[in-house]
Amino acid sequence: MATPDTVYRADCPSRPILDQIADKWSMMAMAVLGERPRRFNDIKRHLEGVTQRVLTQTLRRLERNGMVERRVLPTSPVGVEYSLTPLGESLREPFGRLYDWTVAHTDEINKCQQDYDLRVRSGQSDVAR
Numbered sequence: 719m720a721t722p723d724t725v726y727r728a729d730c731p732s733r734p735i736l737d738q739i740a741d742k743w744s745m746m747a748m749a750v751l752g753e754r755p756r757r758f759n760d761i762k763r764h765l766e767g768v769t770q771r772v773l774t775q776t777l778r779r780l781e782r783n784g785m786v787e788r789r790v791l792p793t794s795p796v797g798v799e800y801s802l803t804p805l806g807e808s809l810r811e812p813f814g815r816l817y818d819w820t821v822a823h824t825d826e827i828n829k830c831q832q833d834y835d836l837r838v839r840s841g842q843s844d845v846a847r
Contacts, residue, residue, distance in 0.1 A: 755801035
């Protein structure tokens with residue numbers, strides 16, 4: 719278990735997990751699956767811009783980490799359905815708060831980015847970069 723002493727170390731076991739769940743495609747796939755179980759192509763249709771390869775890798779990592787369950791459907795041709803596990807469901811509340819914060823601050827962040835870009839282009843940024 720990560721402790722306050724180890725959480726910032728490079729070998730902390732929480733780092734790869736945080737990297738996985740904080741990834742934009744992971745968060746978005748889990749949000750889509752939070753509505754209901756879905757097939758691969760249904761998830762892909764909801765996530766504009768994701769490639770088949772990236773979505774496959776994302777779902778595999780989420781399954782490996784216990785966030786998503788993959789179920790083979792007895793259909794012809796064989797189908798696969800993905801759903802959140804109880805562990806994945808437990809992230810819905812903190813993800814929801816992060817999403818709400820992002821939406822609430824998007825305009826402010828965009829303004830900060832524009833101001834920064836103007837400073838950098840005009841040479842007003844500090845030299846020690």
